[in-house]
Amino acid sequence: MSSRDRILALLRSHPDCWLSGEKISAELHLSRAAIWKQMSALRSLGVAIEARHAKGYRLLEPPDLLFDRDIVSGLDCQIVGRSLQILQAVDSTNLQLKRQAEAGAEEGTVLVADQQLAGRGRLGRQWASPAGVNLYCSVLLRPLIPVQQAPQLTFLSAVAVVDVLEEVGHIRAEVKWPNDILVGGAKIAGLLNEMSAETEQINYVVLGLGVNLNMTTEQFPAKLNYPATSVLLETGRPVVRRIFLRALLERLDCYYAEFLRRGFAPIRQRWEQLCPIINRQVTVDSGPIGTVVGLEVDGALRLQCASGAIERIVAGDVRLVN
Numbered sequence: 001m002s003s004r005d006r007i008l009a010l011l012r013s014h015p016d017c018w019l020s021g022e023k024i025s026a027e028l029h030l031s032r033a034a035i036w037k038q039m040s041a042l043r044s045l046g047v048a049i050e051a052r053h054a055k056g057y058r059l060l061e062p063p064d065l066l067f068d069r070d071i072v073s074g075l076d077c078q079i080v081g082r083s084l085q086i087l088q089a090v091d092s093t094n095l096q097l098k099r100q101a102e103a104g105a106e107e108g109t110v111l112v113a114d115q116q117l118a119g120r121g122r123l124g125r126q127w128a129s130p131a132g133v134n135l136y137c138s139v140l141l142r143p144l145i146p147v148q149q150a151p152q153l154t155f156l157s158a159v160a161v162v163d164v165l166e167e168v169g170h171i172r173a174e175v176k177w178p179n180d181i182l183v184g185g186a187k188i189a190g191l192l193n194e195m196s197a198e199t200e201q202i203n204y205v206v207l208g209l210g211v212n213l214n215m216t217t218e219q220f221p222a223k224l225n226y227p228a229t230s231v232l233l234e235t236g237r238p239v240v241r242r243i244f245l246r247a248l249l250e251r252l253d254c255y256y257a258e259f260l261r262r263g264f265a266p267i268r269q270r271w272e273q274l275c276p277i278i279n280r281q282v283t284v285d286s287g288p289i290g291t292v293v294g295l296e297v298d299g300a301l302r303l304q305c306a307s308g309a310i311e312r313i314v315a316g317d318v319r320l321v322n
């Protein structure tokens with residue numbers, strides 16, 4: 001255990017008690033300077049530690065830390081989360097994990113950051129990633145499936161996020177094709193899945209998941225061109241990020257195992273249950289009008305036109321007609 005983890009564990013085992021620097025130093029065999037340095041690091045990560053002259057330090061509340069060892073111990077996962085890295089800050093978890101994938105990182109490697117300095121969204125957009133509030137997570141997979149089927153993994157991550165929003169956040173979300181998660185029409189999570197492939201073979205897919213957990217209104221960028229929300233804004237209750245992360249890794253692992261065993265069908269079925277425009281009339285970028293009848297194996301939307309013909313929608317903004 002790192003000295004930071006040991007200090008935190010000691011403070012936790014004495015809730016609401018003052019622990020002098022001398023006592024901590026004696027128990028953990030650390031110098032006073034090392035203790036001071038680690039206390040400052042913990043406080044800068046948002047841990048509420050009070051420090052008083054002649055009294056020492058005390059923990060004021062259970063912290064919402066990501067780097068805590070509790071996340072990995074007893075994690076019920078076969079593939080996703082085999083290797084887990086939690087960083088304080090990174091440019092983008094997707095970018096960092098893609099670098100590691102190029103260097104040969106194993107399938108199931110997960111990278112999480114407390115903060116992203118250049119969080120990326122779809123279509124070159126930015127993804128607001130302030131420290132200490134949300135989940136920014138990337139997962140490396142190396143599935144032996146045809147390249148055209150890689151988009152199926154986007155739907156896999158979508159259903160996992162919706163399930164965990166319900167289980168841990170007590171919030172009912174829905175999916176918006178192709179890769180948004182909405183609550184009451186406002187975006188609560190986004191997915192950015194990136195692939196490297198040869199003609200016939202996938203080298204790797206990085207699933208990027210951004211979930212707005214405890215973000216407040218002021219923390220959203222002033223100029224967002226879509227409505228956005230967080231679990232805190234929806235329910236008034238904060239979510240402990242490491243609990244959300246654990247549940248999400250377990251759910252992703254479970255869906256991935258099922259995907260490798262049984263293919264896309266169970267995920268497609270779950271996604272269609274969560275998609276409010278199934279069997280509704282829509283228009284795509286003011287183009288074709290039709291009834292949404294489901295997903296194709298490559299993730300395209302199936303639209304049944306008035307003539308009965310099925311059109312494949314591969315991109316575009318889909319809106320309800322009425």
Ligand code: BTN
Nearest residue numbers: 092094120121122137190208210
């Ligand atoms: C979108 O809806 O535009 C996709 C947003 C994806 C954000 C996540 S946060 C973790 C991962 N790292 C990134 O830089 N982006 C994704």
